[in-house]
Amino acid sequence: MGSADSKLNFRKAVIQLTTKTQPVEATDDAFWDQFWADTATSVQDVFALVPAAEIRAVREESPSNLATLCYKAVEKLVQGAEGGCHSEKEKQIVLNCSRLLTRVLPYIFEDPDWRGFFWSTVPGAGRRGQGEEDDENARPLAESLLLAIADLLFCPDFTVQSHRRSTVDSAEDVHSLDSCEYIWEAGVGFAHSPQPNYIHDMNRMELLKLLLTCFSEAMYLPPAPESGGTNPWVQFFCSTENRHALPLFTSLLNTVCAYDPVGYGIPYNHLLFSDYREPLVEEAAQVLIVTLDHDSATSASPTVDGTTTGTAMDDADPPGPENLFVNYLSRIHREEDFQFILKGIARLLSNPLLQTYLPNSTKKIQFHQELLVLFWKLCDFNKKFLFFVLKSSDVLDILVPILYFLNDARADQSRVGLMHIGVFILLLLSGERNFGVRLNKPYSVRVPMDIPVFTGTHADLLIVVFHKIITSGHQRLQPLFDCLLTIVVNVSPYLKSLSMVTANKLLHLLEAFSTTWFLFSAPQNHHLVFFLLEVFNNIIQYQFDGNSNLVYAIIRKRSVFHQLANLPTDPPAIHKALQRRRKTPESLSRTGSQEGASMEGSRPAAPAEPGTLKASLVATPGIDKLTEKSQVSEDGTLRSLEPEAQQSSADGSPAEGEPSQAWREQRRLSNTSTSGQWSPTSEWVLSWKSKLPLQTIMRLLQVLVPQVEKICIDKGLTDESEILRFLQHGTLVGLLPVPHPILIRKYQANSGTAMWFRTYMWGIIYLRNVDPPVWYDTDVKLFEIQRV
Secondary structure, eight states: OOHHHHHHHHHHHHHHHHHOOSOOOTTOHHHHGGGTSSOOOOHHHHHHHSOHHHHHHHHHHOHHHHHHHHHHHHHHHHHHHHHTOOSHHHHHHHHHHHHHHHHHHHHHHTSTTTTTGGGSBOTTOOOTTSOTTOGGGOOBHHHHHHHHHHHHTTOBTTTBOOOOSSTTSOOOOTTTOOGGGGOSSSBTTBOOOOOOOHHHHHHHHHHHHHHHHHHGGGGGSOOOGGGTTOOHHHHHHTSTTOTTHHHHHHHHHHHHHHOOTTOTTOTTGGGTSOOSHHHHHHHHHHHHHHHTOOOTTTSOOOOOOSOOOSSSBOSSOOSOOSOHHHHHHHHBOOHHHHHHHHHHHHHHHHHHHHHHHSTTSSOOOOOHHHHHHHHHHHHHHOHHHHHHHHHSTTHHHHHHHHHHHHHHHTTOGGGHHHHHHHHHHHHHHHTSHHHHHHTTSBOOSOOOOSSBOOOSBHHHHHHHHHHHHHHHSOGGGGGGHHHHHHHHHHHGGGOOOOOHHHHHHHHHHHHHHTSHHHHHSSTTTHHHHHHHHHHHHHHHHHHTTTOHHHHHHHHHTHHHHHHHHTOOOSHHHHHHHHHHHHHOOSOGGGSSOOOOOBOTTOOOOOOOOTTOEEEOOOOOOOHHHHEEEEEEOTTSOEEEOOGGGOOSOTTOOOOTTSOOHHHHHHHHHHHTTOTTTOOOOHHHHHHHHTTOOOHHHHHHHHHHHHHHHHHHHHHTOOOHHHHHHHHHHOOOTTTSOOOOOOEEEEEOOOHHHHHHHHHHHHHHHHHHOBTTBSSTTSOOOSSOEEEO
16 A cells, blocks of 8 residues: 555544544444554654644543553553564564654653553553463553563564574564673673664564653653652663563663764764664664652662672662662672663763764754763762762863863753752762863863863863853853852862962952942842852962962952952841842943953854743752752761851851841742842841951961062062962962861762753653654643743
């Protein structure tokens, strides 16, 4: 039958389904087979031939027909999985049913009355191995569907290469097949790389799209952090009930990490061959991050001792989550596996940068956000992986692309989520001493970014990009300023030498944040000043020797520190400062940040194209919820600080024993967005002004300023280099206050961030699945879709 005919018949069947008011019997095979038996329709055809309005109409007006359609389609998938899909016809039926279910499922999820439908049992569909007709043991439809998809993903000659030597052998028995021998790609725990097969990749992709659609019930529930967010579909699929859990987890991970969009290392290769692997890799990455959506704050995260075994996963069963995917991920421990994963993710994250540098030389991938979520999950669930990443300078291969994305997306409000995840990853890394140490590596690779040219280290790159985000990003990034500065505080004790460009950027931030109108215009703005002072103190106390550029910049801008020390606290002065704000509406940013030359090949950050869609995000927790303070002891180990014993620090919290009522009140104010009604008082300003950690800097200025002035007078100097030479050889040993202990604010998981990740991840998946548009125009509740 010709393709046009089959589309016509399929369309006729859809119309019959919507117009029949009488329920069609499940046994009427002649009717139901029209939907899948002889059609050769693509998934795009199915979406075009089954309009949303008609699915909703069947749902409202003939619910039993919709129920039977779903039940019959699942039954066909189960039969295909049981029989092993040997004939072309069986394969076609499986694909057609898969496409149809992908089309219909979102409309079942969007209606609360239907949501339980797939979890109800269907008479006669017994659990395998028990009495077929024993309805007590009947499987819910959802379970039958998920198990059939899992079987079909390892179906010889359909989604994997058959291992049969000849056609004489009997067909491989689906139930005795060891799917671990059919893992899709070499990598973690599997050494053999199967021959690439376009048809198998396409079939896998269609089944993964259906699987993702099953998991997407989460999109139709409003965000509720207390629910713990267990998705029954994911929970069942990742449980021991799914005998393919391990090979499937491994197949997805290896398919993503082994992918090389360059194509055999030949530039421009993708212009000659179409790359059918990319859609599969994207789909695999999306399914992987959804199965790993597990709130690490609520479950004991598996900790594994240092023993290694011969297998890819640690054998010791950790007291881990029920979710096997999370469990497997947390148990990977072999160096070569970590290397494979890290190299793969770094290669893919760097791809868009290469792309910008050598336009069109490689295929530009679009799934970097999914990769960042995957990298986050790896670091969050597998501490050994995190330590492996930080053990060598390979971490910089992740850092540079993240800084590129942050810089590139800072003006585009449709990419606020990307900004957040990039910053969260850097916050997580910055909690480890090794990250700060790695940043001292010289930065020589020139990635095209519109930032000032400097000669220096990766630490310089990080600070220069952060400065750019703060001074020229758009308004919605303000909640991230605390995070950005916390990262700089965390790494500051380890930074051996900052460039002059970077030193000036840090002082420019201090200048902007310490203007009186900025300090007095919101209840938490002064925290930013505390963070910056802590950065300067850490560098002066622990890395004075190599940081003459910063010391010189502090001396040049000494008036800023004197102004802070003499901050007015009387009501008239506060009032006057706030009036000044109203006269100068321009954002903090634009204060004198005119740059000199920018990086070669750079393009300024562009705002979103008009009409771009974006998914809304839930609010992220404040920095005090996101992090937990630890003190670095003499021997370099960290000990967590009990909240009540925390000394006053960057957030201006009181030292032990002080009445903290006022402070608690102020936190309450700063956590609610009451800045509209809020107004600063003298008491409030005094409460934190007295805690500004200025002693170290004031002592430094007291000692060095007279010496520098003397040099200038004696030598008639206007020349910086002479002064810098003097500062390089200077020392403040014995002249500074006793070094304060180093405070690190480590990221800590909590239900607020788990909720944020869930909305962000599903928002990406919604927006990236446009062909076919699986969820488009359905009534999602987890986020809102807005036009920019």
